[in-house]
Amino acid sequence: MDLGLEAKTAVVTGGASNIGKAIAEGLAQEGANVVIADVDRAQAERVASELGTMGSGDALFIEADVADRGQVEQMVQRTLERFGQIDILVNNAGWTNNGLFLEKPAEDFEREIAINLWGPINCVRAAAPSMVERSYGKIIMIGSDAGRVGEYQEAVYSACKGGIIALSKALARELGRYNVNVNVVCPGLTLPENPADAGVNSLWHSDSPQSKIFQNEEVLAKVVRRYPLRRHGVPSDLVPQVLLLASDKSSYITGQVVSVSGGYAM
Numbered sequence: 001m002d003l004g005l006e007a008k009t010a011v012v013t014g015g016a017s018n019i020g021k022a023i024a025e026g027l028a029q030e031g032a033n034v035v036i037a038d039v040d041r042a043q044a045e046r047v048a049s050e051l052g053t054m055g056s057g058d059a060l061f062i063e064a065d066v067a068d069r070g071q072v073e074q075m076v077q078r079t080l081e082r083f084g085q086i087d088i089l090v091n092n093a094g095w096t097n098n099g100l101f102l103e104k105p106a107e108d109f110e111r112e113i114a115i116n117l118w119g120p121i122n123c124v125r126a127a128a129p130s131m132v133e134r135s136y137g138k139i140i141m142i143g144s145d146a147g148r149v150g151e152y153q154e155a156v157y158s159a160c161k162g163g164i165i166a167l168s169k170a171l172a173r174e175l176g177r178y179n180v181n182v183n184v185v186c187p188g189l190t191l192p193e194n195p196a197d198a199g200v201n202s203l204w205h206s207d208s209p210q211s212k213i214f215q216n217e218e219v220l221a222k223v224v225r226r227y228p229l230r231r232h233g234v235p236s237d238l239v240p241q242v243l244l245l246a247s248d249k250s251s252y253i254t255g256q257v258v259s260v261s262g263g264y265a266m
């Protein structure tokens with residue numbers, strides 16, 4: 001199926017690692033111009049130069065912390081200067097630090113809210129006006145099944161991801177009249193196919209505490225038993241659904257939440 005993404009311009013936040021990297025690659029392979037907005041300069045520059053060789057579009061890294069409104073505004077401005085338009089915004093950058101609600105430091109909650117909730121708010125606020133002006137836009141939030149079911153040791157992260165779902169539905173109502181679609185794709189546990197795909201800021205960097213938990217085969221086997229399809233996800237599982245929502249093949253779909261998680265949340 002030709003998705004018609006050639007010459008479209010996409011911004012993927014957190015596109016340097018894992019899920020965001022796979023989405024950026026999928027978009028580049030379809031011929032889109034891809035901007036990676038990330039805080040991990042070394043990894044993002046590497047990925048952007050690989051993307052540039054994958055399809056007919058260009059790829060660019062713009063350093064931006066999604067939690068910082070000024071940096072996000074500058075990133076959007078630079079994208080518009082370079083490509084003239086933003087057709088697709090994938091709000092993928094995310095962060096969490098597993099731990100019990102009563103034991104985690106409040107600073108972690110602040111960081112989770114800043115990146116997972118303020119991040120997408122900042123990005124939509126900066127990018128949507130140009131979409132509204134052109135009467136064209138696809139906004140895809142990478143949520144989480146945690147936001148649908150409430151996850152153990154991920155209370156505030158779950159709240160943020162639940163917030164993203166409500167935010168997206170509300171935005172879908174406000175922006176639909178301008179032909180801007182807003183949808184949410186929710187992964188479940190999604191581990192990198194290749195540990196090198198996880199940059200230093202990735203939760204799945206091979207030395208990160210999060211990653212270490214799932215390097216324990218017993219723990220992983222126990223977690224995977226909670227998934228009807230009996231495996232954890234890999235980043236490429238997410239790509240077809242995101243590409244479909246980024247394309248005009250789904251032009252009549254908005255305000256929807258789709259889990260790509262082996263049936264973890266239904």
Ligand SMILES: NC(=O)c1ccc[n+]([C@@H]2O[C@H](COP(=O)([O-])OP(=O)(O)OC[C@H]3O[C@@H](n4cnc5c(N)ncnc54)[C@H](O)[C@@H]3O)[C@@H](O)[C@H]2O)c1
Pocket residue numbers: 013014015016017018019020037038039040064065066067091092093094095115142143144145146186187188189190191198199201202203204
């Ligand atoms: N991997 C999973 O198991 C899983 C499950 C459910 C939901 N998700 C969601 O999917 C998305 C991607 O997850 P992942 O596992 O690929 O993450 P990851 O930790 O592997 O990568 C996150 C990327 O975002 C970048 N980033 C982090 N903070 C940033 C910031 N403030 N501004 C800009 N970039 C920033 C990092 O540098 C990295 O490139 C996140 O929104 C996450 O919440 C992931």
